Amino acid sequence: MTDRMARTGTRMVALLALLLVGGCEAVAPRSCTAQFVYGIVVTVDDRDSGEPVEEGLSGVTVKGGVSSEMEAFGNVLQGAGEDAGTHDVLVTAPGYESWSMDRIQVEDGECHVSSVRLTASLVPTTDM
Numbered sequence: 001m002t003d004r005m006a007r008t009g010t011r012m013v014a015l016l017a018l019l020l021v022g023g024c025e026a027v028a029p030r031s032c033t034a035q036f037v038y039g040i041v042v043t044v045d046d047r048d049s050g051e052p053v054e055e056g057l058s059g060v061t062v063k064g065g066v067s068s069e070m071e072a073f074g075n076v077l078q079g080a081g082e083d084a085g086t087h088d089v090l091v092t093a094p095g096y097e098s099w100s101m102d103r104i105q106v107e108d109g110e111c112h113v114s115s116v117r118l119t120a121s122l123v124p125t126t127d128m
Contacts, residue, residue, distance in 0.1 A: 032110070032111030032112070033111065033112075035112065036081055036082060037081070037082060037112035037113055037115060038071075038078035038079060038080060038081050038113075038115060039079070039080030039081065039082070039083050039084065039087070039106035039113040039114075039115060039116065040061060040070075040077075040078070040079050040080045040087060040089060040104060040106060040115070040116050040118065041076060041077070041078050041115050041116070041117045041118070042059060042070070042076065042077040042078075042079075042089060042091060042117075042118045042119070042120050043075060043076050043117070043118070043119050043120070044057055044075045044076070044077065044091060044093070044099075044119075044120045044122060045075065045119065045120075045121055045122070046096075046121070046122060046124065047121035047122060047123050047124070048123075048124060052074065052075035053075055053093050053096065053122055054072075054074050054075045055093065055094065056092075056093050056094040057072050057075065057077065057091070057092075057093045058070070058072065058077075058091075058092055058093070059072070059077040059079065059089060059090060059091040059092070060079070060089070060090050061079040061080045061083075061087045061088070061089055062087065062088040062089075062090070063080070063083065063085050063086065063087045063088075064085075068080070070089075077091060080106050080113070082112060082113055083106065083113065084106050084107060084108035084113050085105075085106060086103055086104065086105055086106075087103075087104045087106060088100065088101070088102045088103065088104070089101050089102075089104060089118070091120045091122070093122060095124060095125055096122035096123060096124055096125060097122065097123045097124075097125055099120040099121075099122055099123075101118065101120075104116055104118070
């Protein structure tokens with residue numbers, strides 16, 4: 001009985017050591033995808049009507065003084081692709097005041113960045 005208990009104890013210690021040294025990957029390896037994830041996703045609408053703003057829509061992200069164009073898909077702008085860190089965002093469209101938000105924190109995830117989702121409600125310009 002003592003020999004059997006010793007072997008069981010040894011197995012338990014070995015398993016515990018494996019978990020501590022190898023972490024979760026020793027039990028279940030991480031499986032990341034090849035998907036490209038945007039760090040910032042902005043849905044753009046008209047503040048007064050709530051309608052989507054698509055025509056002439058553009059946006060940029062700025063990180064560390066470097067600006068990058070955002071991709072437009074209908075009334076959705078996407079930027080900061082797989083780029084963790086602090087970003088500023090500027091959104092423009094003809095007939096609207098520009099919209100901006102500073103210091104948006106994009107977190108680095110286990111495999112990809114964690115997307116920050118924003119809504120930009122643009123204010124129509126008044127013609128005088």
